[in-house]
Amino acid sequence: xxxxxxxxKVKTAVENxxxxxxxxxxxxxxxxxxxxxxxxxSKPSRKKNWLVRRLAIGFxxxxxLICGGIGIYGxxxxxxxxxxxxFDVNPSMTMTVNKKERVLSVxxxxxxxxxxxxxxxxxxxxxxxxxxAIIGSMLRTGYLSELSNSVLVSVKDGNAARSKDIETKLFExxxxxxxxxxxxxxxxxxxxTDNSELSKLAEEYGITMxxxxxxxxxxxxxxxxxxxxxxxxxxxxxxxxVGFTINELxxxxxxxxxGTDDISSSxxxxxxxxxxxxxxxxxxxxxxxxxxxxxxxxxxxxxxxEHGAIVYEVSFRDGTYxxxxxxxxxTGEFVKLKKEVINKPQITGEIKTEAEISELSKAAAGLDAxxxxxxxxxxxxxxxxxxxxxxxxxxxxxxxxxxxxxxIISVEKEMTGSxxxxxxxxxxxxxxxxxxxxxxxxxxVKAERYxxxxxxxxxxxxxCETERENGVWIYEIEFKCSGFEFEYLxxxxxxAVIKGEAEKG
Amino acid sequence: xxxxxxxxxxxSIRYLDGCIFSMARGxxxxxxxLYEKTKSAVFGFILSxxxxxxxxxxxxxxxxVTIYINSPQYISENKPMAWILTVARNLSLKKLKEKQRxxxxxxxxxxxxxxxxxxxxxxxAEDRFFLSEIINGLSDEEREILILHAVAGLRHRETAKLLxxxxxxxxxxxxxxxxxxxxxxxxxxx
Numbered sequence: 227x228x229x230x231x232x233x234x235k236v237k238t239a240v241e242n243x244x245x246x247x248x249x250x251x252x253x254x255x256x257x258x259x260x261x262x263x264x265x266x267x268s269k270p271s272r273k274k275n276w277l278v279r280r281l282a283i284g285f286x287x288x289x290x291l292i293c294g295g296i297g298i299y300g301x302x303x304x305x306x307x308x309x310x311x312x313f314d315v316n317p318s319m320t321m322t323v324n325k326k327e328r329v330l331s332v333x334x335x336x337x338x339x340x341x342x343x344x345x346x347x348x349x350x351x352x353x354x355x356x357x358x359a360i361i362g363s364m365l366r367t368g369y370l371s372e373l374s375n376s377v378l379v380s381v382k383d384g385n386a387a388r389s390k391d392i393e394t395k396l397f398e399x400x401x402x403x404x405x406x407x408x409x410x411x412x413x414x415x416x417x418x419t420d421n422s423e424l425s426k427l428a429e430e431y432g433i434t435m436x437x438x439x440x441x442x443x444x445x446x447x448x449x450x451x452x453x454x455x456x457x458x459x460x461x462x463x464x465x466x467x468v469g470f471t472i473n474e475l476x477x478x479x480x481x482x483x484x485g486t487d488d489i490s491s492s493x494x495x496x497x498x499x500x501x502x503x504x505x506x507x508x509x510x511x512x513x514x515x516x517x518x519x520x521x522x523x524x525x526x527x528x529x530x531x532e533h534g535a536i537v538y539e540v541s542f543r544d545g546t547y548x549x550x551x552x553x554x555x556x557t558g559e560f561v562k563l564k565k566e567v568i569n570k571p572q573i574t575g576e577i578k579t580e581a582e583i584s585e586l587s588k589a590a591a592g593l594d595a596x597x598x599x600x601x602x603x604x605x606x607x608x609x610x611x612x613x614x615x616x617x618x619x620x621x622x623x624x625x626x627x628x629x630x631x632x633x634i635i636s637v638e639k640e641m642t643g644s645x646x647x648x649x650x651x652x653x654x655x656x657x658x659x660x661x662x663x664x665x666x667x668x669x670x671v672k673a674e675r676y677x678x679x680x681x682x683x684x685x686x687x688x689x690c691e692t693e694r695e696n697g698v699w700i701y702e703i704e705f706k707c708s709g710f711e712f713e714y715l716x717x718x719x720x721x722a723v724i725k726g727e728a729e730k731g
Numbered sequence: 732x733x734x735x736x737x738x739x740x741x742x743s744i745r746y747l748d749g750c751i752f753s754m755a756r757g758x759x760x761x762x763x764x765l766y767e768k769t770k771s772a773v774f775g776f777i778l779s780x781x782x783x784x785x786x787x788x789x790x791x792x793x794x795x796v797t798i799y800i801n802s803p804q805y806i807s808e809n810k811p812m813a814w815i816l817t818v819a820r821n822l823s824l825k826k827l828k829e830k831q832r833x834x835x836x837x838x839x840x841x842x843x844x845x846x847x848x849x850x851x852x853x854x855x856a857e858d859r860f861f862l863s864e865i866i867n868g869l870s871d872e873e874r875e876i877l878i879l880h881a882v883a884g885l886r887h888r889e890t891a892k893l894l895x896x897x898x899x900x901x902x903x904x905x906x907x908x909x910x911x912x913x914x915x916x917x918x919x920x921x
Contacts (some may be wrong), residue, residue: 237881255799
C-alpha cells in the first residue's frame with residue numbers, strides 16, 4: 227500500500243470516528259457566552275478570563291511568528307505608512323496601513339471608538355480583516371444599529387489609483403458584512419488627498435478629515451438649496467454640523483441629493499430614530515390648525531436642516547392655502563410654518579389704513595392685540611398694492627404679506643433660536659423625559675425587529691445618567707425588559723441616538 | 732459520512748474567516764459552518780494528543796466553545812486552521828496534564844465507542860486498525876504530525892511552525908509514521 231493510500235485510510239478512520247457534537251457545543255457556547263459577553267465588552271475579570279488572556283497571548287505569538295518571517299528585508303515597506311483609512315459612525319477611528327496592505331496602527335479618535343476597539347488587536351493583519359472586526363464590533367456594540375446605520379470610510383493615499391482600489395475593496399467588504407448580518411446599512415466612501423484646509427478643520431474640531439470633507443459638501447448643498455428656495459438668508463457654519471453623527475449627515479446628504487464624484491453613497495440612511503412621516507404630518511397639521519379631512523392634493527415630506535436640527539419639511543394644501551411646516555425630526559417641536567394663498571385674489575374690498583393693516587397682521591399671526599411686538603418693519607409694494615410686515619414676538623419671528631384691502635396673502639412664523647445654541651424650547655439640552663421618550667421609541671423599534679416583548683410596564687432597573695464626552699453632554703440610559711438589557715446613549719444637545727444596544731442578560 | 736475538504740485553499744480560508752467573524756458578531760450559524768468544516772481535523776488532532784475518545788470529546792467541546800467565545804479576538808493572518816488547532820492543542824495539553832497518564836486504547840474500546848456514538852463505517856476493521864495503530868503504535872510527535880498533514884491538511888512547514896519543530900524533523904517523522912503504518916498494515920491480521 228503506497229503513502230497516499232495510507233494517508234487516505236488514516237483520514238477516513240478519523241472522519242468516521244468523529245462524533246457529531248454540534249448541539250452540545252452550541253448549547254454550551256450560548257450559556258458561556260452569557261457570562262463571557264460583558265467581560266469582553268468591559269474590563270476583564272482576572273479569574274474568569276485567564277484563558278482568554280492566555281489565548282490572546284498565544285494568538286499574538288502566532289502573529290509575531292508569521293510576521294517575524296519577513297525579517298529586516300523590507301523594513302521600510304513594512305513600517306512606512308502608505309494609506310490612512312478613517313472610519314466614522316459616531317465612533318471615529320483612523321487606521322494606518324503599509325504598502326503591503328498590512329495594518330500598522332488603529333487609533334481611536336473619541337471615547338466611543340475606544341469602546342469599539344476594546345480588546346481588538348490588528349497589528350500585522352490586512353486592512354480587510356481589520357475592517358471586518360471593526361464593523362463587526364460596531365454592530366455588536368450597537369453603534370451601528372437600525373437607528374444609526376451609516377458608516378463613512380475615507381481613504382487617504384498619495385497614490386490615487388491605490389486609494390481608489392482600497393476604497394472599492396473596503397466598500398465591498400462592508401457591504402458583504404452587512405449582507406451576511408442581514409443589516410440594512412448605508413455606506414459612504416471617499417478618497418482624499420492632502421488638503422491643508424481640511425486638515426486644519428479636522429484638527430480644530432477633533433474630527434477626521436473624512437468627516438470634515440462630508441460636512442463641507444453638505445454645507446455647500448445646504449446653501450445652494452436655500453438660495454434655490456429663495457427663502458432664508460440664514461448662513462450655515464461648519465460648527466453647526468460638526469456634532470452630528472454620520473447617519474444624521476447622511477440623512478441630510480441624501481435629502482439634498484448630494485451626488486459628487488468623490489463621495490460614493492450606497493443604501494439609505496436610517497430615519498428610524500425620527501418621529502416618522504405620518505407623525506410629522508399630524509404634528510404639522512396641528513401647528514397649521516388644518517383638519518386632515520380638509521387636505522387636497524398630495525402631501526410631501528422631506529428632510530432638511532434648520533436651526534441646528536434635522537427637520538421634517540412637510541408640504542400640504544387645503545382649498546385656500548398651501549403650507550410648508552418644518553418641525554424637529556427627533557422631537558416634533560415646531561420650527562417654522564409658512565402658509566400662502568394658492569390663488570392670489572384681486573383687491574375688491576375697502577382700503578385699510580396702516581394701523582388697521584398692522585392689527586390684521588397680528589391677528590393673522592395668531593397673536594392677540596396685547597401681544598408685545600419688537601423689531602417691526604413694514605414695506606409697501608406699490609405695484610402689487612400689498613404690505614410686507616415683519617416683527618418678532620416672544621420666541622418667534624413673523625412675516626406677513628397682506629393686500630391693502632386686508633386680505634392675507636401669506637403668513638410665516640419661525641423660531642428665533644437654535645436647538646444647538648440654546649434657543650430651542652429647552653435651552654441647549656433636551657430634558658431627561660425627552661431623552662427617555664426617544665429611547666422608548668427606539669427600543670420599541672429594536673424589540674419589534676428582534677421579537678422581544680416590549681412594553682414600558684415590563685421595564686425594570688431603569689437608570690439614567692448624564693455624562694460629558696468630548697465636550698458633548700450625553701444621556702446614558704439603561705434598563706431591562708423581557709430578559710434583555712438595553713443600553714442607549716443619547717446626545718443631550720439634539721436628542722440623536724448615538725448608541726442603541728440590546729443583549730440577553 | 733461527510734466529505735471533508737482540506738481548508739487551506741483560499742476559498743476555505745475565506746469561508747472559515749467568515750465563520751469566525753460571524754461568531755464574533757454573535758451569530759451562532761458561524762459555529763455550525765466552522766464545526767462542519769473542521770470537526771474531523773480538530774477531533775483527530777485532539778485525539779492524537781489525549782489518546783482517549785472520551786477525553787477527546789470533552790476537549791473538542793471546550794475547543795469550539797473557546798473559539799466561539801474568543802472569536803472577537805481573532806486575528807486572521809489567513810491562517811484560521813493554525814488558530815483553531817492552537818486552541819485545540821493548548822486545551823489538549825491542559826487535559827493531558829490534569830490526567831497525568833493515559834491508557835492505551837484497545838480494539839474493543841474503539842468498537843464500543845462506535846456503538847455508543849452510533850458511528851458508521853464502511854470498514855470498521857480498517858478503522859479499528861488505523862486508529863489503534865495511530866494511537867498506540869506511533870510516538871507522540873509522529874502521531875500529531877501525521878494527523879496535522881493527513882487529516883487537517885496542513886503543509887509540513889505549517890505543522891513545523893505550529894509544533895515549533897524544525898521542518899526537517901517534521902518531514903522525517905512524517906515519513907517514519909507512514910512507514911510504520913505501511914509495515915503494520917502489510918502484516919495485519921484482519
